[in-house]
Amino acid sequence: MNLTKHLAGVVIASTCLCVPALAQTKLTMWYHGAGNEVESRTLNQIVSDFNASQSDWAVTIESFPEKSYNDSVAAAALAGNLPDILDVDGPVMPNWAWAGYLQPLPIDESEFADFLPGTKGVWDGKLYSVGLWDAAVALFARQSTLDELGLRTPTLDKPWSREEFLAALDAAKASGKYEFALDLGMNDQAEWYSYAFSPFLQSFGGDIVDRSTYKTAEGTLNGEAAQAFGKWWQSLFTGGYAPGTSEDPADQQTGFIDGKFAFQWNGNWRAVATMEAVNDVVFLPAPDFGAGNKIGAGSWQFGVSAKSKHPEGAAEFIKFAAQDKYLAAFSDGIGLIPPTPSAAQMTKNYKDGGPLAVFFDLSKAQALVRPVTPGYVVQAKVFTKALADIANGADVADTLDAAVDEIDADIESNGGYGHR
Amino acid sequence: MAFNPDNYGLRLFVRYLVLCLIALIFIFPLVFMINSSFKPDSQLLADTSSLRAFLPVGDISLNNYFGAFRRAPVGLFVLNSVLVTGATVLLSLLICSMAAFSFAFLRWKGRDVVLSIVIATLIIPFETIAIPLLLLVSKLPWIGLDGLHWGWLNTYRVQIIPWIADGLTIFLFVQYFKGLPGELIEASRVEGASWWQVYYRVVMPLSGPVLATAAILKFLVMYNQYLWPLIVVQQENYRPVMVGLGYFFQLNVAWGEVMAYLTLITVPVLIFYLFLQRAFIASIASTGVKG
Numbered sequence: 001m002n003l004t005k006h007l008a009g010v011v012i013a014s015t016c017l018c019v020p021a022l023a024q025t026k027l028t029m030w031y032h033g034a035g036n037e038v039e040s041r042t043l044n045q046i047v048s049d050f051n052a053s054q055s056d057w058a059v060t061i062e063s064f065p066e067k068s069y070n071d072s073v074a075a076a077a078l079a080g081n082l083p084d085i086l087d088v089d090g091p092v093m094p095n096w097a098w099a100g101y102l103q104p105l106p107i108d109e110s111e112f113a114d115f116l117p118g119t120k121g122v123w124d125g126k127l128y129s130v131g132l133w134d135a136a137v138a139l140f141a142r143q144s145t146l147d148e149l150g151l152r153t154p155t156l157d158k159p160w161s162r163e164e165f166l167a168a169l170d171a172a173k174a175s176g177k178y179e180f181a182l183d184l185g186m187n188d189q190a191e192w193y194s195y196a197f198s199p200f201l202q203s204f205g206g207d208i209v210d211r212s213t214y215k216t217a218e219g220t221l222n223g224e225a226a227q228a229f230g231k232w233w234q235s236l237f238t239g240g241y242a243p244g245t246s247e248d249p250a251d252q253q254t255g256f257i258d259g260k261f262a263f264q265w266n267g268n269w270r271a272v273a274t275m276e277a278v279n280d281v282v283f284l285p286a287p288d289f290g291a292g293n294k295i296g297a298g299s300w301q302f303g304v305s306a307k308s309k310h311p312e313g314a315a316e317f318i319k320f321a322a323q324d325k326y327l328a329a330f331s332d333g334i335g336l337i338p339p340t341p342s343a344a345q346m347t348k349n350y351k352d353g354g355p356l357a358v359f360f361d362l363s364k365a366q367a368l369v370r371p372v373t374p375g376y377v378v379q380a381k382v383f384t385k386a387l388a389d390i391a392n393g394a395d396v397a398d399t400l401d402a403a404v405d406e407i408d409a410d411i412e413s414n415g416g417y418g419h420r
Numbered sequence: 421m422a423f424n425p426d427n428y429g430l431r432l433f434v435r436y437l438v439l440c441l442i443a444l445i446f447i448f449p450l451v452f453m454i455n456s457s458f459k460p461d462s463q464l465l466a467d468t469s470s471l472r473a474f475l476p477v478g479d480i481s482l483n484n485y486f487g488a489f490r491r492a493p494v495g496l497f498v499l500n501s502v503l504v505t506g507a508t509v510l511l512s513l514l515i516c517s518m519a520a521f522s523f524a525f526l527r528w529k530g531r532d533v534v535l536s537i538v539i540a541t542l543i544i545p546f547e548t549i550a551i552p553l554l555l556l557v558s559k560l561p562w563i564g565l566d567g568l569h570w571g572w573l574n575t576y577r578v579q580i581i582p583w584i585a586d587g588l589t590i591f592l593f594v595q596y597f598k599g600l601p602g603e604l605i606e607a608s609r610v611e612g613a614s615w616w617q618v619y620y621r622v623v624m625p626l627s628g629p630v631l632a633t634a635a636i637l638k639f640l641v642m643y644n645q646y647l648w649p650l651i652v653v654q655q656e657n658y659r660p661v662m663v664g665l666g667y668f669f670q671l672n673v674a675w676g677e678v679m680a681y682l683t684l685i686t687v688p689v690l691i692f693y694l695f696l697q698r699a700f701i702a703s704i705a706s707t708g709v710k711g
Binding site: 062068273 | 469555
């Protein structure tokens with residue numbers, strides 16, 4: 001009798017304990033960071049915390065290699081096999097929203113009011129995605145180099161002008177101490193070109209596409225400002241200031257550290273490793289070529305798949321993940337910029353006086369998101385090819401005109417990508 | 421000393437010298453990969469500008485291998501690839517040889533037209549049929565131990581079944597079978613052997629070289645699969661080695677780990693080739709004689 005009572009008690013108790021677990025609805029999430037140990041560890045912690053924090057939803061992660069992630073998502077969308085939560089690269093988000101992979105976030109945008117602009121994915125007036133970090137680019141230099149060459153240290157308020165930047169490159173070249181004055185990372189012909197180099201074009205006054213209509217690149221990618229940019233860009237290579245497209249990939253990782261280059265145009269994801277190797281490294285703001293100093297913005301963000309049957313659960317997870325403590329954990333782990341000032345203060349690198357705090361300021365002051373249009377995925381490839389061709393000696397005007405024709409043809413063949 | 425073209429020793433020396441140089445050119449990438457897999461990234465990158473890149477010198481350790489296993493489930497990826505490749509190779513040898521047997525020895529209406537169509541598929545790149553095939557397999561039914569399922573995505577079968585039969589393998593078998601002595605087949609039939617007995621008692625035992633060639637070619641195609649598993653497999657549990665390579669390309673690429681991973685996934689290919697190389701070379705040689 002006693003045994004029966006005990007058994008009944010155990011069954012009832014275990015049933016009660018199991019109820020929350022059984023009641024949780026499963027949400028699937030795809031993530032681009034397979035192989036990134038630190039990122040995965042942080043994300044797994046967030047998921048684990050979220051699943052334990054409430055009884056309605058249980059998120060499971062499937063990680064993909066970054067290089068093939070977009071193709072996997074496109075294939076899954078075709079096959080009708082998308083998960084509930086997707087992470088999406090910021091500039092690609094409008095394309096996925098337009099293509100019907102994503103649905104607007106069922107979260108009030110005001111909840112992310114203090115997030116850096118580059119971390120919010122807005123398309124057609126609706127918030128589709130939110131990022132847990134941002135990235136920024138800066139001109140890496142040694143303070144000792146600036147001192148030796150007698151160069152003024154540029155600031156956000158007073159960046160180098162075009163003439164000052166060229167004078168700095170000339171001084172570095174004339175010193176004879178470097179293989180090249182400037183490293184641009186020309187071997188990486190993927191998203192890097194449009195992310196890192198289109199801000200130069202924008203600082204000249206041009207752009208990849210006309211952002212007032214998003215229906216043409218005519219006048220912006222081949223206008224007077226763009227032509228001036230193209231000629232300046234080509235002069236970097238014909239003048240021997242920077243290595244061209246055949247640059248050794250190893251040099252982008254170690255060239256500046258080894259002293260092959262006086263300056264390097266690189267992202268904050270290389271900042272920590274560079275600081276460890278170069279004790280007087282300084283991160284300088286982008287030069288102002290006439291229309292203001294600009295850098296790229298927008299990194300990976302989380303959104304809700306259009307096929308999700310539980311958008312409210314997916315949104316709950318995204319809100320949960322956007323807490324300052326997790327933003328700070330990501331930043332401390334992978335070195336990228338936390339999206340909010342309060343999270344920045346919780347990090348070791350981005351708090352006031354922190355070694356990378358300058359990147360938060362750069363992102364806040366200079367960042368310009370890449371063109372917010374579904375056509376960007378094509379435009380970025382066209383832009384990359386045009387810049388590589390110009391670097392390799394192609395005629396500037398002809399190359400930019402050809403790029404404009406290609407972009408305009410793509411916009412037309414896609415019915416204007418939904419821009420009204 | 422004047423050059424004497426009749427000097428056999430000298431000619432032999434020159435021949436071996438040239439052959440050794442060619443061999444070195446082919447083996448250099450492997451030597452570079454293996455040596456680099458033992459070096460830290462900083463040294464690996466610094467060595468690329470000198471011959472040290474091909475030598476196991478400097479700070480040598482197994483750290484990259486430990487790192488590779490930490491970063492990705494290398495064993496799982498290799499196991500998946502070996503499983504998918506092995507199953508496809510075996511099934512392909514069986515199905516394609518049977519198809520080729522019917523093309524080579526059986527007489528049926530429309531045989532030549534069908535063979536022409538099969539051979540014509542050789543000119544169609546896989547990329548052109550990838551999306552229609554994806555849509556097809558995503559809706560196919562499958563009866564398993566736990567009942568009926570719809571859709572083959574995220575399974576081993578979706579990586580195996582579409583690749584079993586292919587025009588090249590069938591063509592190789594047909595060509596080889598046509599070169600077998602017809603008298604053997606006729607004698608077997610006169611003695612009362614069924615076509616099935618002719619296939620597995622007479623023809624297949626004589627087909628070692630073409631089996632090896634077809635197996636190696638299919639093995640390489642399957643082991644190097646990238647696009648197809650990329651679009652039909654979204655779960656890590658079923659990923660093959662080539663998709664797994666992407667785990668190593670982060671913003672800061674760990675080149676030493678890349679080399680360690682490449683070395684690890686190359687081992688099964690080398691073992692498979694060494695195992696079948698005699699038959700493979702015999703097949704190529706015999707094809708050359710006939711040609």
